[in-house]
Amino acid sequence: xxxxxxxxxxxxxDFPTDLHLGPQHxxxxxxxxxxxxxxxxxxxxxxxxxxxxxxxxxxLMERRTWINNIALIPRVCVPEPDVNEYAYNAAIERIAGWExxxxxxxxxxxxxxxxxxxxxxxxxxxxGGGVGVYPLAQWSVGDRDYILDLFEALTGARVYxxxxxxxxxxxxxxxxxxxxxxxxxxxxxxxLKEYDKLIMKNAVVQRRLxxxxxxxxxxxxxHGVTGPNLRATGVPYDLRKIDPYAAYDxxxxxxxxxxxxxxxxxxxxxxxxxxxxxxxxxxxxDKLRKDNTPHIHQPYSGxxxxxxxxxxxxxxxxxxxxxxxxxxxxxxxxxxxxxxxxPTTSHAGVLMEDIAVGQQLADFSLIDGSFxxxxxxxxx
Amino acid sequence: MIGYLAPLRALKFLFIKPxxxxxxxxxxxxxxxxADPREGKSVYRGVHDNDWTKCIGCGNCSRICPAxxxxxxxxxxxxxxxxGAKGVNKRPQIDYGRCTFCALxxxxxxxxxxxxxxxxxxxxxxxxxxxxxxxxxxxxxYASGQVRTWHKNPQSDLLRPKPWVxxxxxxxxxxxx
Amino acid sequence: xxxxxxxxxxxxxxxLEVENPYPRRLRVKIPVDGKSDEERxxxxxxxLQYAKEIEFQHMSFIxxxxxxxxxxxxxxxxxxxxxxxxxxxxxxxxxxxxxxxITVVDxxxxxxxxxxxxxxxxxxxxxxxxxxxxxxxxxxxxxxxxLRKDFDPVQYLKEHPMQGAGYDPLPYANLVEKNLxxxxxxxxxxxxxxxx
Numbered sequence: 001x002x003x004x005x006x007x008x009x010x011x012x013x014d015f016p017t018d019l020h021l022g023p024q025h026x027x028x029x030x031x032x033x034x035x036x037x038x039x040x041x042x043x044x045x046x047x048x049x050x051x052x053x054x055x056x057x058x059x060l061m062e063r064r065t066w067i068n069n070i071a072l073i074p075r076v077c078v079p080e081p082d083v084n085e086y087a088y089n090a091a092i093e094r095i096a097g098w099e100x101x102x103x104x105x106x107x108x109x110x111x112x113x114x115x116x117x118x119x120x121x122x123x124x125x126x127x128g129g130g131v132g133v134y135p136l137a138q139w140s141v142g143d144r145d146y147i148l149d150l151f152e153a154l155t156g157a158r159v160y161x162x163x164x165x166x167x168x169x170x171x172x173x174x175x176x177x178x179x180x181x182x183x184x185x186x187x188x189x190x191x192l193k194e195y196d197k198l199i200m201k202n203a204v205v206q207r208r209l210x211x212x213x214x215x216x217x218x219x220x221x222x223h224g225v226t227g228p229n230l231r232a233t234g235v236p237y238d239l240r241k242i243d244p245y246a247a248y249d250x251x252x253x254x255x256x257x258x259x260x261x262x263x264x265x266x267x268x269x270x271x272x273x274x275x276x277x278x279x280x281x282x283x284x285x286d287k288l289r290k291d292n293t294p295h296i297h298q299p300y301s302g303x304x305x306x307x308x309x310x311x312x313x314x315x316x317x318x319x320x321x322x323x324x325x326x327x328x329x330x331x332x333x334x335x336x337x338x339x340x341x342x343p344t345t346s347h348a349g350v351l352m353e354d355i356a357v358g359q360q361l362a363d364f365s366l367i368d369g370s371f372x373x374x375x376x377x378x379x380x
Numbered sequence: 381m382i383g384y385l386a387p388l389r390a391l392k393f394l395f396i397k398p399x400x401x402x403x404x405x406x407x408x409x410x411x412x413x414x415a416d417p418r419e420g421k422s423v424y425r426g427v428h429d430n431d432w433t434k435c436i437g438c439g440n441c442s443r444i445c446p447a448x449x450x451x452x453x454x455x456x457x458x459x460x461x462x463x464g465a466k467g468v469n470k471r472p473q474i475d476y477g478r479c480t481f482c483a484l485x486x487x488x489x490x491x492x493x494x495x496x497x498x499x500x501x502x503x504x505x506x507x508x509x510x511x512x513x514x515x516x517x518x519x520x521x522y523a524s525g526q527v528r529t530w531h532k533n534p535q536s537d538l539l540r541p542k543p544w545v546x547x548x549x550x551x552x553x554x555x556x557x
Numbered sequence: 558x559x560x561x562x563x564x565x566x567x568x569x570x571x572x573l574e575v576e577n578p579y580p581r582r583l584r585v586k587i588p589v590d591g592k593s594d595e596e597r598x599x600x601x602x603x604x605l606q607y608a609k610e611i612e613f614q615h616m617s618f619i620x621x622x623x624x625x626x627x628x629x630x631x632x633x634x635x636x637x638x639x640x641x642x643x644x645x646x647x648x649x650x651x652x653x654x655x656x657x658x659i660t661v662v663d664x665x666x667x668x669x670x671x672x673x674x675x676x677x678x679x680x681x682x683x684x685x686x687x688x689x690x691x692x693x694x695x696x697x698x699x700x701x702x703x704l705r706k707d708f709d710p711v712q713y714l715k716e717h718p719m720q721g722a723g724y725d726p727l728p729y730a731n732l733v734e735k736n737l738x739x740x741x742x743x744x745x746x747x748x749x750x751x752x753x
Contacts, residue, residue, distance in 0.1 A: 051694035058678075059704060067538070068446035071482035094579060135390065142399065149421075156425040156496075156530055162482045170487075171535050174422065198390055221614045224667035237639045243581055295535065302488050302538030303444055313582065313635070313644065315617070326633070328622055339620045341635075349670030379694050 015039045019361075023052045027365030029126050030078075030375040032348070038361055046356040048348050053379040061338045066092065066166065067302045069335070074160040076340060077377050080119040082111050083318040085164040087325040088338075090245065092166045093297075094312040095329055101293040102247075104168030109247040110181075110284050111155075111163060112316075113277045117188070118147040119319040120270050120277075123372055127267060128199070130369040131208050136199050143191055146184050153177055166305070168296030178285050185278050192274065200271070212263035213355055213367045220261070223354065224346030227321030229371055232269045233261035239317035251283055263370040270319070306333060320344060320372050342377025349378070422529055425481045427499045428474055429524035430516035432460070434493035436467030440539065441485035441494055449478035450485060453514070471517070476510040483530050487538040496530040499523070560643050566611065571604060586648040598659050601649055605634065605664050608645060613638045619671035621679045625706040628653045630679060634661075651681065660686035678704040 016039040023031045031052035037045040057076055061069050073088050074081030086108060093100060121144040128136030148158040154177055155163040155170075163170055199205055215225070217233045230237055236255040240248045256272045258265035309331040315324035321343025328337040352368065359367060442450040452470040460469055472485075472494070486494050494515070502523045504510075514520050560583070564575045567585060575585045587600055617635035624631060634647040651658060660683040662668045672689040675681050680702035683689045692698065701708050 051692075051696065054694040056703070059710065063710075064446055067484065068444065071446040071480045071484065152424060153421045154423075156423045156483065157481065160480075162480075171423065222666055224616060226615070235639075242639060242642045299540075300538075301540065302484060303440065312579065313646070315637075315644075322617065322637075324617065326618070326620065326635075337622050339618070341618045341620075345670055345674075346667045349673075350667050 016044055021364070023049075025365075027130060028368060029373065032373065032375040032378075034352075034364075036356070036361070036364070041361050043356050043359055043361060043364065046353050048352065050348070050375065050379050053376050055380070057340065057380045058338055061335055063334065065333050066305050066307060066335065069338075070165055071162055074162060076380060077318070077320075077323070077342075077374065078159075079122050079374065080115045080319055081160050082115040082164070083316050083323050084325070084340075085161070086112060086246070087314045087316050087323060088327070089164050089166050090314040091312045091325050091327040092307055092329075094314065095307055095310040095327065096166075098167060098297050100168055100297045101295070103172075103288070103291050103293045104295050104297070105247040106284055106288050106291065107169050107173065107295060108164060109251075110281065110288070111151075111161070111169075112246065113281050113284070114147055114150065116319055117274055117277045118144045120274050121147075123270055123319065124195075126369050127366075130366045131205055133199060133202065133205055136195070139191070139195070143188060146187065150177075150181060150184060153180065165296070167298060167300070168294070170296075172295045173288070178288060181281065181285060185281060188274075189278060192271075195271070200268075206264065208363075208366065209264040209267055209370070210262060212363060213359065213370070214260055214262040215355065216261060220351075223351045225321070225351055226343055226346070227317065227372075228269045228273065228319065229266055229321065229347070231256060232258045232265040234259050239315065239322060243315070245314070245316065247284070247287075250287070251280055253280055263366060266370045304333075306331065307335075315341070318343065320374055320377070321347065323377070340377065340380050342380065344374050344378040347371050348373050348375075421498070424498045424500070424529045425483045425496045426529065427497055427502060427524050428485075428513075428515040429495050429497050429528065430472065431493040431495075432471065432516045433463055433465050434491045435465065435471060435489075435516070436491055436493075437470040438468070438490060439470070439472075440488045440490060441472050444484050444488050444538075445479075446482065446484065447478040447480050449475045449480075451475075471514065474513045474515060476513055483536075484538065486530055486532050487536050489532055490539055492532045495528045495532070497524050498527045498529045560641060563611065563641065563643065563645070567604070567607075570607065571600065573604075581643045583643055583645045584648065585645065587650075589650060597649070601634075601647065602659070602661060602664065604647060605636075605661055608636050609664060612640045613645060615639065616665040616667045616671075617644070619668060619675060621675045621681060621704075623653070623679065623704065623706050625653070630656055630681060632658070632675070632681070656681040658683055660684065660689070662686050678702055680705070 016037050019036045019038050021028065021034040021036055023033045028034075033049035033052065035047045035049060036043050055075075057072065060072060064072065069088065070085065073084045076084045121140040125137045125140035125144075128134060128138075128140065151161060152158050154173065155161040215229075215233055217230070217235045220230050220233050234257055236257050238255045239245075240253075241255060253276055256269055256276055258269050307329045309329055311326070311328045313324060313326040315322050317323075322341070323343055324341035326339040326341070327335060330336040351371065352373065356364060356367065437452065439452050442452050450472045453473045455469050455471050457469050481496075483496055486496055502510075504523075513523070515524060560577065560581070563583065564577065567573055567575050573585050573587065575583050577583055585604075587597055587604070589597070613636045615637045617637045618633070619635070620633050622631045622633070630651040630653055632649045632651060634649070636645045636647070637643075638645075649658075656679070658681055660668065660672060662672070662685070669686065669688055672683045672686050673691065673693045676683060676689045677693040677695060677698075695703070700713060703710075
């Protein structure tokens with residue numbers, strides 16, 4: 001056995017070099033890859049490599065009937081599947097010209113707001129993992145489970161609900177569910193105070209996030225940024241107020257904004273929107289107790305459902321950004337073309353490649369997490 | 381300085397009971413009958429169950445399934461005459477590798493024989509069993525469980541639904557299961 | 558600026574009819590009308606540039622629909638304004654046999670990635686955007702662009718058998734063909750809805 005001096009064992013790179021931040025990485029949320037050109041610790045260029053989650057939804061949806069597609073639709077976005085169900089069914093109702101009854105609107109809005117809370121809790125968990133403060137990561141996922149239990153009692157499944165259908169929702173609210181919802185909301189408010197004391201006021205978390213990757217409103221709108229990322233730069237653009245859908249024109253809320261557009265602002269916008277969602281849910285519970293209209297628009301058969309010819313685009317304020325569905329119908333049993341507009345397409349494809357230049361390699365996973373890059377709606 | 385000492389507040393959680401569910405210490409799951417510690421709620425969409433005396437073999441469930449998971453298979457006439465079933469001598473067979481648990485098949489069943497139960501975990505010795513699941517046959521009765529949860533009712537009917545009748549508003553403070 | 562003013566401004570400046578089918582949705586189509594490709598492309602670019610000057614701040618999407626019976630591709634450019642508020646969809650027809658087009662990446666930045674997706678799924682060539690010629694989600698794709706209506710996935714599956722699958726997927730693919738026939742509601746002879 002020969003002995004090799006230690007100095008010869010050191011491997012040297014020729015910088016700048018290519019670094020593959022590949023699809024299996026604990027810092028990237030989902031199956032998504034980047035190819036970074038690094039010089040030491042500084043990133044010079046970034047390029048996305050999408051395609052690991054491509055499931056061919058747009059082609060599959062053309063080969064199944066209108067009612068069959070509701071089982072396929074929630075799987076487009078994993079953390080928040082109700083946004084897809086709502087947009088697809090709202091596009092069908094727009095083409096067919098249906099006015100859905102108020103109770104169906106309120107139930108749909110309750111489901112959308114609960115999905116918002118559970119998706120924001122998942123965001124807090126992934127930021128906790130990125131910063132390194134693991135109690136936040138475990139607590140958020142544990143608290144999200146209470147919301148999933150509520151979903152199970154209402155819709156029958158915990159993650160992929162398959163609950164909305166053209167004309168309304170599939171079932172009405174069971175007995176006693178509204179009281180359980182109120183208890184859960186009170187519990188969550190108490191937990192948010194715990195998060196504030198332990199994590200938001202933590203000096204290490206603040207040092208890592210304040211001042212990281214700031215953007216201005218003009219830069220953001222030029223790069224196609226939407227959703228909470230845009231509100232964190234200071235402009236109050238919320239699609240629930242500007243282009244109201246479901247029951248949002250009857251509810252009373254204010255748009256949450258923050259000033260500086262850095263990672264800390266994006267983090268705080270989302271944490272404050274959890275409180276806004278809890279408040280909206282309380283208003284909806286009051287409205288639901290007083291209302292007794294039907295939960296679906298009109299009876300139809302699931303086996304022979306046709307939509308008249310036309311096209312419609314519906315977009316929704318999801319937790320990731322602007323989520324839209326454009327549906328074309330030619331009057332048959334199957335859709336003619338369905339286009340899914342995912343928010344991550346502009347965030348990852350246009351914004352990440354420009355903003356990562358000049359940042360440190362150790363912060364890259366936090367930048368990627370703070371913009372909430374979620375690959376399923378990019379790959380479809 | 382306070383910010384660096386703030387995490388010490390977390391020590392109080394040493395004395396608070398955790399909110400996770402404890403799996404029993406017996407060997408879990410045992411085959412063929414096992415006790416799972418947490419049942420699905422009252423409208424849960426789990427493993428199917430079919431009532432062969434009510435099923436008429438029409439094939440609506442097979443026609444609407446979005447994943448093409450249900451196939452109608454021939455059953456010998458003697459077996460069906462014994463239990464007194466009417467209709468065609470075919471019964472649905474489900475492939476759980478493809479099923480999405482959407483419950484559209486339950487909502488278009490004309491006789492209401494196909495239901496879903498609260499069972500979500502199922503253990504067998506043969507690795508290919510999940511593809512030939514025959515809900516309602518004698519051999520598979522253990523897998524379905526006992527409690528019927530998602531069944532077809534006038535609210536979720538998708539076959540020949542009638543206009544929905546208004547119900548009175550729910551009073552506050554009425555807690556169910 | 559209000560929605561009616563946008564309709565009037567586009568009609569005055571470009572002579573195009575704008576439809577308003579639903580609240581906050583506008584559609585305008587650039588007609589063929591005997592003009593050459595160069596002129597129509599210039600109209601499209603001028604319209605997108607003008608929309609950026611009046612208050613359209615955000616490019617939502619660029620997508621394409623394949624109308625195979627009429628032999629054309631229809632490109633849709635979706636623009637959204639937060640302050641008016643309204644959406645404007647600009648429609649542009651391309652010939653299906655020879656789908657060559659020009660890029661708009663110098664006017665709207667997000668077009669960089671949307672054009673890449675349209676190129677891969679439909680085969681439209683955007684000259685001037687070198688990024689759009691790279692593959693988007695499919696690597697080593699060896700057949701026609703997959704979202705066209707004449708691409709048959711069952712045929713592709715027969716020619717390229719799946720290796721490593723636990724069972725043969727071809728019989729299930731044929732069941733999909735059965736789904737495309739018009740479904741009929743079968744009249745049943747059994748008893749009616751046994752409700753809970």
